[in-house]
Amino acid sequence: MGIVNGTTNYMLSKMSNEHLDYDEVLKEAQAKGYAESDPTADVGGLDAARKVVILASIAFNTRISLKDVLVEGIENIEACDIKYAQSLGYAVKLLGIAKNDPENGITVCVKPTMLPLTHPLAGVNGVYNAVFVNGDAIGEAMFLGMGAGRLPTASSVVGDIIEIARDIQSGSTGRISCTCFKEKKLCPPEKMSAPAYIRLQVLDQPGALAAIAAAFGAQNVSLRNVIQQNAAKGQKAEIVVITHSVSESNLQMALQILRVLPVVEKVSCVIRVEDSSLA
Amino acid sequence: MGIVNGTTNYMLSKMSNEHLDYDEVLKEAQAKGYAESDPTADVGGLDAARKVVILASIAFNTRISLKDVLVEGIENIEACDIKYAQSLGYAVKLLGIAKNDPENGITVCVKPTMLPLTHPLAGVNGVYNAVFVNGDAIGEAMFLGMGAGRLPTASSVVGDIIEIARDIQSGSTGRISCTCFKEKKLCPPEKMSAPAYIRLQVLDQPGALAAIAAAFGAQNVSLRNVIQQNAAKGQKAEIVVITHSVSESNLQMALQILRVLPVVEKVSCVIRVEDSSLA
Numbered sequence: 351m352g353i354v355n356g357t358t359n360y361m362l363s364k365m366s367n368e369h370l371d372y373d374e375v376l377k378e379a380q381a382k383g384y385a386e387s388d389p390t391a392d393v394g395g396l397d398a399a400r401k402v403v404i405l406a407s408i409a410f411n412t413r414i415s416l417k418d419v420l421v422e423g424i425e426n427i428e429a430c431d432i433k434y435a436q437s438l439g440y441a442v443k444l445l446g447i448a449k450n451d452p453e454n455g456i457t458v459c460v461k462p463t464m465l466p467l468t469h470p471l472a473g474v475n476g477v478y479n480a481v482f483v484n485g486d487a488i489g490e491a492m493f494l495g496m497g498a499g500r501l502p503t504a505s506s507v508v509g510d511i512i513e514i515a516r517d518i519q520s521g522s523t524g525r526i527s528c529t530c531f532k533e534k535k536l537c538p539p540e541k542m543s544a545p546a547y548i549r550l551q552v553l554d555q556p557g558a559l560a561a562i563a564a565a566f567g568a569q570n571v572s573l574r575n576v577i578q579q580n581a582a583k584g585q586k587a588e589i590v591v592i593t594h595s596v597s598e599s600n601l602q603m604a605l606q607i608l609r610v611l612p613v614v615e616k617v618s619c620v621i622r623v624e625d626s627s628l629a
Numbered sequence: 630m631g632i633v634n635g636t637t638n639y640m641l642s643k644m645s646n647e648h649l650d651y652d653e654v655l656k657e658a659q660a661k662g663y664a665e666s667d668p669t670a671d672v673g674g675l676d677a678a679r680k681v682v683i684l685a686s687i688a689f690n691t692r693i694s695l696k697d698v699l700v701e702g703i704e705n706i707e708a709c710d711i712k713y714a715q716s717l718g719y720a721v722k723l724l725g726i727a728k729n730d731p732e733n734g735i736t737v738c739v740k741p742t743m744l745p746l747t748h749p750l751a752g753v754n755g756v757y758n759a760v761f762v763n764g765d766a767i768g769e770a771m772f773l774g775m776g777a778g779r780l781p782t783a784s785s786v787v788g789d790i791i792e793i794a795r796d797i798q799s800g801s802t803g804r805i806s807c808t809c810f811k812e813k814k815l816c817p818p819e820k821m822s823a824p825a826y827i828r829l830q831v832l833d834q835p836g837a838l839a840a841i842a843a844a845f846g847a848q849n850v851s852l853r854n855v856i857q858q859n860a861a862k863g864q865k866a867e868i869v870v871i872t873h874s875v876s877e878s879n880l881q882m883a884l885q886i887l888r889v890l891p892v893v894e895k896v897s898c899v900i901r902v903e904d905s906s907l908a
Contacts, residue, residue, distance in 0.1 A: 468752075470752065470753075470773060473747075473749065473752050474749075478769075485784070486780075487780040487781065487783060487784035487787075488774065488775070488780070488781050488784040488785075489774070489775045489778070489780065489781050490757075490774070490775065491772075491773060491774035491775070492771070492772075492773040492774075493770075493771075493772055493773075494749060494770060494771040494772075494773070495767065495768070495769070495770035495771075496767070496768045496769070496770070499768070501765075501766040501767070501768065502766065502767050502768050504766060505764070505766035505767040506767075508766075516804055516805065517801075517804075520799075520800075520801035520803075520804045521799075521800065521801065522796075522799035522800065522801035522804065524799075525795055525796075525799045525801065526795065
């Protein structure tokens, strides 16, 4: 998995370190030229999806297409989500994730993700990008560098040109053939499982938490953390939960039920959690 | 620069996270098989020096030999040094460092180093190794992975074998010739400059700090932080200083004078600081 989009990482880092809101940070990123005037491809996750498609194809030796990727952007992340995450020991990052589960197949997605603050990717800030791999023999490894800027970009491109020139000079073009030489099973996104962070805006009335907990329970979604924030003057009451590992389909069903509960005003934010200690 | 020795990184991480002392941690590392019964090559920095010689030769396209490397190990680091470092915002790591200064030439050394906790290498713990590079065009980049263990090691070796097999198969052995095709100037270690952390055991008497500060001043060593710990019952009085950037030769002269000062019982520990914000 990796942080493969500099714009969104700059924005999320800025929101984390300076406790600014999404709109503020986006405007600043645009003013600085880090985000385009139409920022959809970056903040919506499409740019990251294009990159993770290439990485997944190389990693698993099978052809992955953009249509295979479940894509979610950072548009719904608010400053308070990052604050809740920090208080629970997590950083919020937009990750491209590609997993090869021998049983269910390959899943590829882009989504905002909570990572333990001790995870190597959690400290990758600003315009830095990084790819984190977990292999059967190599174990965990990470490759970090700048994700944008004319000199780092030129350096990469010229590095590729030199590599190609060496191949031509030594008469060995086509030395490594296409890496997509297998056809592997894809796992439908509904089967993906991970813990989830859910922030709900609720009516400040007795029984709200009980009703919500019951809705989760009815969908077999068990809860790990619950934070109840009573309404301060002029603010909405909030309930934040972190679930145990839950499949995408069960989570979506639970969210549907929550949305029509009388005590729930709004499902404000849903963020997946990548934390091996919660397995 | 890099963390290129798994044993010492395991030991320093253990000392940092569990506030254990050097001897305790070494014994545990030996019991677990991470450190050999004669741990000199690891804890003395020689193993790291052998690796940084290879890295420096590749990085700067010139031949570096083991005799060019100034080597210092972690034998003098105590739990309290790591605690002081943490309170000042630093982690202590045994680093192999190779710098190419266009004016003075190349310096290569292995030494315990304080790094800002926000530095990517500061979070590389346990048996993980990492190499951090700073290039003219690429900027900063880091490569992290496990530094020991049979599967990661086998993975690297087999990777090299596959690379060689591809070269043979495509008739392009010798595709990349020796990388040491230049002869570059080396910088004598005495000229190396960096801030330094110094822990002194002193007599608990009036004027001790003044005498020590005067000794530093006489060698043109200016101080950035001073921590004076008065003697608790049964403990020695301690003074810890962090200097501004100081050359190795000036530092050594200052240390010589300090060692013969009547108020100084012992120069307990000296650790260089790599912190670009202190330049």
